[in-house]
Amino acid sequence: MKRSLFVFLIVSCLLAVSAGCSAKPEPSDETSTTGTPYKIGVIVSVTGAASTLGEPERDAATMLQKQLDAAGGITDKDGVLHPIELIIQDTQGSSDVALPIVKKLIDDGVVAIVGPSTSYESMALIPVVQEARVTLVSMASSGDIVNPVSARWWVFKVAQSNEHTSPWQVRYAKAKGYTRIANLYVNNAYGEDGADAIRQTVAAEGLEIVLEETFGADDKDMTAQITKIKASGAEAVLVTAIPPAAAIFTKQYRELGVDLPLLHNSGIAMPTFVDLAGSANAEGVIFPMGKLVAVDALPDDDPQKQVLQQFVTDFTDYTGKAPSHFAAHGWDAIQLVLAALGRMSDGLTLDEQRVLLRDELERTKDFVGLDGVFNLTPVDHVGLSEDDIVLVRIKDGVWEYFPQEQW
Numbered sequence: 001m002k003r004s005l006f007v008f009l010i011v012s013c014l015l016a017v018s019a020g021c022s023a024k025p026e027p028s029d030e031t032s033t034t035g036t037p038y039k040i041g042v043i044v045s046v047t048g049a050a051s052t053l054g055e056p057e058r059d060a061a062t063m064l065q066k067q068l069d070a071a072g073g074i075t076d077k078d079g080v081l082h083p084i085e086l087i088i089q090d091t092q093g094s095s096d097v098a099l100p101i102v103k104k105l106i107d108d109g110v111v112a113i114v115g116p117s118t119s120y121e122s123m124a125l126i127p128v129v130q131e132a133r134v135t136l137v138s139m140a141s142s143g144d145i146v147n148p149v150s151a152r153w154w155v156f157k158v159a160q161s162n163e164h165t166s167p168w169q170v171r172y173a174k175a176k177g178y179t180r181i182a183n184l185y186v187n188n189a190y191g192e193d194g195a196d197a198i199r200q201t202v203a204a205e206g207l208e209i210v211l212e213e214t215f216g217a218d219d220k221d222m223t224a225q226i227t228k229i230k231a232s233g234a235e236a237v238l239v240t241a242i243p244p245a246a247a248i249f250t251k252q253y254r255e256l257g258v259d260l261p262l263l264h265n266s267g268i269a270m271p272t273f274v275d276l277a278g279s280a281n282a283e284g285v286i287f288p289m290g291k292l293v294a295v296d297a298l299p300d301d302d303p304q305k306q307v308l309q310q311f312v313t314d315f316t317d318y319t320g321k322a323p324s325h326f327a328a329h330g331w332d333a334i335q336l337v338l339a340a341l342g343r344m345s346d347g348l349t350l351d352e353q354r355v356l357l358r359d360e361l362e363r364t365k366d367f368v369g370l371d372g373v374f375n376l377t378p379v380d381h382v383g384l385s386e387d388d389i390v391l392v393r394i395k396d397g398v399w400e401y402f403p404q405e406q407w
Helices: 001-016 051-071 093-109 119-132 162-177 191-203 223-231 246-257 271-277 292-295 305-319 325-341 350-362
Strands: 038-044 084-090 112-114 137-140 154-155 180-186 208-215 236-240 262-264 286-289 390-395 398-401
Touching: 038 051, 038 093, 038 325, 051 084, 051 305, 051 325, 084 093, 084 305, 093 112, 093 119, 112 236, 112 325, 119 137, 119 154, 119 191, 137 325, 137 350, 162 191, 162 236, 162 262, 162 271, 162 286, 162 305, 180 223, 191 208, 191 236, 208 223, 223 246, 236 246, 246 262, 246 271, 292 325, 292 390, 305 325, 325 350
Parallel strands: 038 084, 038 112, 112 137, 137 154, 180 208, 180 236, 236 262, 262 286
Antiparallel strands: 286 390, 390 398
16 A cells, blocks of 8 residues: 555544544455546646745645545545546636636536635635535635635635634734734735734733734835834734735845844745745744644654655655645645545435535544644634644744744
8 A cells, every 4th residue: 555545544534533434445446346536626826926825735736636546536435436536727816717717617517626725716716616505625814714604604724724823923922022013914815814813812912013004915115014113112023924925025124124023924834935035034034834844843642743744755755845834735625525525425416425525524523634633513614723833933044843942
């Protein structure tokens, strides 16, 4: 049995403990029959402004497709083998492009859709998948993608929400004795969601926001906002944005001589942030993210360690480069769908497959993924927690795990 397939079986069974799942051997012609092929749409921003997110997500999907082809697909709960086709489409980071792609995928009979890469695309797609009654597993961060669940019945997501990551920015500031905070964010769904999570945590922790400013995702000059920071009396600056805007902000922040602690959110967890900002300008930036970056430092009893290590090995062997946490989003989203399909039986109509898949996803328990340990419920379509997050610091142009004992 291939090592990567073995990890998939382990993860699938962890997911279905409550359903009495047991690991099945790799199917062979002698022990299994072939059932209905499943098509899964994978929509990612391979090109456009969000390509730094979409490219690694695509790479995770193509890697998984190769592994699935080698295994012949996945087996369902009755031992029937189902071939899997991942239909990968580029949304170019545009809602206008994503909408017709999703409608066509639905018409072409996909059982579910994984993606898109960004929060604003995800928000635009909600009415479409809700009306079509097809599951969407987003890889974007905004909590509004899945909340309220009553209006997002067919929508899930795998990226940690800002409600999981933003509190780490605030709590680090408090731990260092900073009480006056500047809250900067990009003026889209991701930034506004992060800014709101910061507001809530600041209020809960007894700190004060002395300045709030926004900037556009395509802005090239943030000097006006940074000048206001210098005059605000802030003791720490918290930012919610992704590159290129996040990198431009950081570069100009340093060039204007601001020496306050700079705490970004997880949107900068990609090598291009350091490349665009410059190693010297990125030096000392702190941000929260999932445990992928800390894999080698995790204790052996951490439930994610084995899965994370295997993914790093597989992805690096496949692409020749280390994975970002966006690649992890792609892996988790597809694996959650595959594991849910593995708990279904053959012989269902497409509409029945779509309904049962949604229900099985919502019953996910103890799924050990890359972004965390997923426990989904009818009122929680993310299933992660703050315990799935660590802090990272940029030093000499690379990320390093920044455990609390070093704060």
